[in-house]
Amino acid sequence: MQNAAPPPRKTSALAKAWRRLRYGADRGPLPADLPCIPMAADRVMTLASPAEFRETLLALIARARERILIATLYLQDDDAGREVLLALYAAKAARPELEIAVFVDWHRAQRGLIGKGKSPGNAALYQDLARRLGPGVPVYGVPVQTREIMGVMHLKGFILDDAVLYSGASLNDVYLHRHQRYRLDRYHLLQDRQLADSLAGPLLHVIRADPAVHPLDTESVPRTASLRAPIVRFRRVLAKTRYPFAGGLIRRDEVGITPLFGIGGRENELNAVLLQLIRHAKEHLVLFTPYFNLPGPLRRVIGAKIKEGCRITIVLGDKVANDFYIPPEEPFKAIGALPYLYEGNLRRFCNTHQAAMDQGLLNVQLWRHEHHSFHLKGLLVDRDYALLTGNNMNPRAWNLDLENGLLIHDPHGILQDRHRAELEGVLAHTQRLDHYRSLEAVESYPVPVKRLLKRLTRVRIDRLVNQVL
DSSP, X not given: OOOOOOOOOOOOHHHHHHHHHHHOSOOOSOGGGSOOEEEEGGGEEEEOSHXXXXXXXXHHHHHOSSXXXXXXXXXXSSHHHHHHHHHHHHHHXXXXXXXXXXXXXXXXXXXXXXXXXXXXXXXXXXXXXXXXXXXXXXXXXXXXXXXXXXXXXXXXXXXXXXXXXXXXXXBSTTTTTOSSOXXXXXXXXXXXXXXXXXXXXXXXXXIXXXXXXXXXXXXXXXXXXXXXXXXXXXXXXXXXXXXXXXXXXXXXTEEEEEEEEEESSSSOHHHHHHHHHHHHOSSEEEEEOSSXXXXXXXXXXXXXXXXXXXXXXXXXXXXXXXXXXXXXXXXXXXXXXXXXXXXXXXXXXXXXXXXXXXXXXXXXXXXXXXXXXXXXXEEEETTTEEEEEOOOOSHHHHHTSEEEEEEEEOTTOTTHHHHHHHHHHHXXXXXXXXXXXXXXXXXXXXXXXXXXXXXXXXXXXXXXXXHHO
């Protein structure tokens, strides 16, 4: 008698976890199969500058009659932040029935700026205004994890009545170009009741209602340590959350909008769609990212598209346009090494794909404009898709942060001129990188930067830094 065949080997949980990390999110549905909210194409507008973004936001606040919901990483205690908050208080005073809620990251709101001294953070401003001007403009701290380094609330989008003002920008002087410097992002205004309701749903019924989420504009803010168990449960709830909407068919004069929600490295809707969009590209893909630190799944799928002959354009900031850059003449802080770390990532990537750069299949465009900084995120795919998102397309966004995005499906090509104008406006301040050697090597960096990077590399901590910053 022949021996029986051995039973099939069971895949260990460790092996499954490794495959998820190695190969990324599940493939998920094709972009064309995703449900979407049909919207008249003339209700989608692209704003040209941070100043126009600021002016539009303040005008929409002044006109709001029903609701103002703001989701952003932070609302800063500076001139621009106070201007926005005071506009919200003025709107509430003029129309007491107006529902207002601001959602910011819990940890970021209660600390000072990186590299500065200890501080109560922006929460002190929220509490001061509430004392002086009264209730009605609650600012909710959203704790995605028990520690900031393990994940932040990175949802973006402002809902003002039926309008959605969407950008990756937070709210402070530089993002809103309140003074001499600006930080460039992408800015879009979409006017549609169903889309506004869809984005409002999780903010009001999932996030605001959760026991882990608390107002920061009161004197009795709980300590993070007391919220550990609720935060763990909250993250599980977020992992199952999706934007609610009824899909429809796109007519001749319409585009489709699919709101996307995502957190963590598993079953992340936004991550899965990002990968599928890149796989879907046939002719040309444009990727915007502020920090060149692509997660492995994105890096591999982009490499595969280059081999297939798809033309890839990556638009990112020069290291001096990074918001962490410190000029050599100023005192060095460790955080100032980050732009050089990202440049090293880019140099290695371009070295790998130098042949594609020579052939024009890979175009790396470095943005630099005087003393301003760069913060664009998102995709343009062929002639029919655009992704608006606050996702930085780095390992932190991929695995840790709470992110969202709006996928625009334009099967009739109605928005192509607007996308092209937006891209040309950005490229006006870029220079094409012809060769990886055009980027500085570590040996030519300022001495404090060179010393720190070599130390990090020697003990292999540079990889950890890339994962969490």
